[in-house]
Amino acid sequence: KQVGDMVRRDETLTDLETDKVILEVAAPASGILKEILMPAGSEVKAGDVLAVIDAEAGAQADSSAPSVPAKKAEVPIAKAESAPAPLAAAEPAPPSKPEPAVKPEPAPVAQASTAPQTPAAPRPAPCPPCPPCDKLLERSERRVTMSRLRQRIAERLKEAQNTAAMLTTFNEINMQPVMDLRARYQDRFLKEHGVKLGFMSFFTKAVCQALKVFPLVNASIEGRDLVYHDYYDVGVAVSSERGLVVPILRNADRLSFSEIEKQIADFGRRANSLELTLEEMEGGTFTISNGGVFGSLLSTPILNPPQSGVLGLHKIQERPIAENGQVVIRPMMYVALSYDHRIVDGREAVSFLKAVKDALEDPARLLLEL
Numbered sequence: 608k609q610v611g612d613m614v615r616r617d618e619t620l621t622d623l624e625t626d627k628v629i630l631e632v633a634a635p636a637s638g639i640l641k642e643i644l645m646p647a648g649s650e651v652k653a654g655d656v657l658a659v660i661d662a663e664a665g666a667q668a669d670s671s672a673p674s675v676p677a678k679k680a681e682v683p684i685a686k687a688e689s690a691p692a693p694l695a696a697a698e699p700a701p702p703s704k705p706e707p708a709v710k711p712e713p714a715p716v717a718q719a720s721t722a723p724q725t726p727a728a729p730r731p732a733p734c735p736p737c738p739p740c741d742k743l744l745e746r747s748e749r750r751v752t753m754s755r756l757r758q759r760i761a762e763r764l765k766e767a768q769n770t771a772a773m774l775t776t777f778n779e780i781n782m783q784p785v786m787d788l789r790a791r792y793q794d795r796f797l798k799e800h801g802v803k804l805g806f807m808s809f810f811t812k813a814v815c816q817a818l819k820v821f822p823l824v825n826a827s828i829e830g831r832d833l834v835y836h837d838y839y840d841v842g843v844a845v846s847s848e849r850g851l852v853v854p855i856l857r858n859a860d861r862l863s864f865s866e867i868e869k870q871i872a873d874f875g876r877r878a879n880s881l882e883l884t885l886e887e888m889e890g891g892t893f894t895i896s897n898g899g900v901f902g903s904l905l906s907t908p909i910l911n912p913p914q915s916g917v918l919g920l921h922k923i924q925e926r927p928i929a930e931n932g933q934v935v936i937r938p939m940m941y942v943a944l945s946y947d948h949r950i951v952d953g954r955e956a957v958s959f960l961k962a963v964k965d966a967l968e969d970p971a972r973l974l975l976e977l
Contacts, residue, residue, distance in 0.1 A: 612640045614660060621657065624755045629849075629881045638662035648752070756850045767910045772948040775907040778960045780967050782923050782938045785809050788970055800865035806920075807843065808867040810895055810963070812973045814918060815839045815860035817962040818893060823951050824959050825892045827913040833950065842891035842911060843871055846901075847878040853911060854883055855891045899923065905941045915947040916956075918963070 608620055614634045623630040642659040645651055753761070767773065789804050796804040818825040818839055826835045839860045842853040854874040856867060877883050894911045899922040908919035919942065926939045944960045951959075966972050 608640050610640055610643060614638060614640055623651075625885070632657065634660060636660055636662045639664040754849060756852075760850055763912060764909050767912050770912060771910050771915075773910055773945055774948045774953070774956070775943050775945045776953070776956050776960055777905070777941060777943050778964050780940050780942055780964045781928070782806075782940050782967070784968055785970050786923075786938060796865070800869070802865060802868045802872055804864065805868055805871070807871050807895070807897065808864040809967060809970060809973065810918070810920060811841055811843075811856065811859050811862075811867050812864070813963045813966040814841060814893060814895060816966055816973065816976065817959050819860070820962060821951075821955050821959040823955055824916040824946065826950055827892070827915055828947070828950060829913070836892040838892070840890055840892050842894040842914075843874060844894060844896035845874050845878045847881075849881070852878050852883060852888060853891065853894060854878070854887045855889070893917070895920065899940065905943070907943055908945045910945055910947060915950045916959070917945050918960075919943040919945070 608614060614620065614637065616635070616637045617633045619631045620634050620640075621632050623632055638660040640658060641661040641664070643657070644659070645655065645657045651657070785806065789806075793804055796802075822835055825839065826833055828834070838858060841856045841859040843856060844851055844853050856862065856870055859867065862870070874883070874887075891911065891914060893914055894908075894917040896908045896917060897920040898906050898908075899920050903921050904924065905921055906919055908917045910917050921941045921943070923938045923940045925936050927934050928937050928939065929935075930937070942960065942963065944956055946956045
């Protein structure tokens with residue numbers, strides 16, 4: 608919106624970009640946008656005024672609107688993403704008087720010299736050819752201010768490295784049993800629940816089952832206290848155009864396979880449309896990050912403070928393995944558990960990851976909670 612534009616009550620004027628989500632700021636009243644106090648890119652605090660709306664002028668401009676007493680509505684705190692400055696009205700200028708044309712003076716004529724000509728000096732060697740212009744243009748640079756979300760991501764990742772004693776343990780999972788189960792029931796699952804049966808629901812269920820056996824992986828440190836969480840709020844790392852966000856599956860152990868798949872699909876859709884709320888990303892006791900969707904074969908995930916564990920999933924790739932004394936080809940996935948060694952000992956971390964592996968290689972155990 609620009610100065611002079613008509614705005615309606617509850618119409619979105621601008622966006623407030625926080626370190627987690629983007630919040631829409633709506634007009635508190637109908638009227639004419641009289642003044643913009645915070646230009647695009649400004650950093651604002653609670654209580655700052657973004658703009659002024661002339662409600663009386665809006666009522667006069669809108670013949671259908673009831674008359675209202677003269678007042679100015681202040682738009683509350685917000686960060687303008689694209690609020691261009693008002694354009695100044697151009698005033699007509701009086702015609703100028705024609706100026707007489709100035710006749711150019713003739714250039715002086717060089718006089719022929721009768722002095723004897725000296726031989727010309729030898730020409731210097733030619734300079735080496737310059738690189739083509741298109742090569743020079745390839746060295747251009749751009750400087751862009753990081754978004755609030757990207758700044759916050761950087762802060763939290765560095766905080767995790769500086770605070771926690773992070774260590775990572777690895778294992779690999781034969782995904783053939785899960786893939787066979789998905790292939791067998793995919794069509795019925797999709798028809799019944801309206802969503803595809805993915806891998807994340809299996810991993811979420813396996814993680815919740817393992818967390819109940821190894822509660823320290825679900826705990827966190829607060830000062831000198833060790834806080835055990837008797838609930839299982841699993842964060843799911845979702846990549847969006849603005850960066851990585853981690854919405855939370857609340858009470859994930861109580862959710863069905865279809866409920867997990869529906870929530871994850873909804874998180875992905877709303878992450879790209881910037882519709883996730885702060886409440887949906889607060890808290891969390893454990894995180895799952897699936898880099899395999901981008902082709903990652905192996906990585907070491909970083910903790911999401913103050914959580915003490917994060918599980919990294921990777922690309923499923925057919926590899927030869929030994930099975931019952933025979934070399935066979937199986938779809939294998941490397942998994943990585945990064946954990947806070949201040950809380951979790953190596954034995955517990957390795958055992959936790961082994962429990963996740965065992966559950967996925969025999970998925971019937973997830974249904975029977977074994």
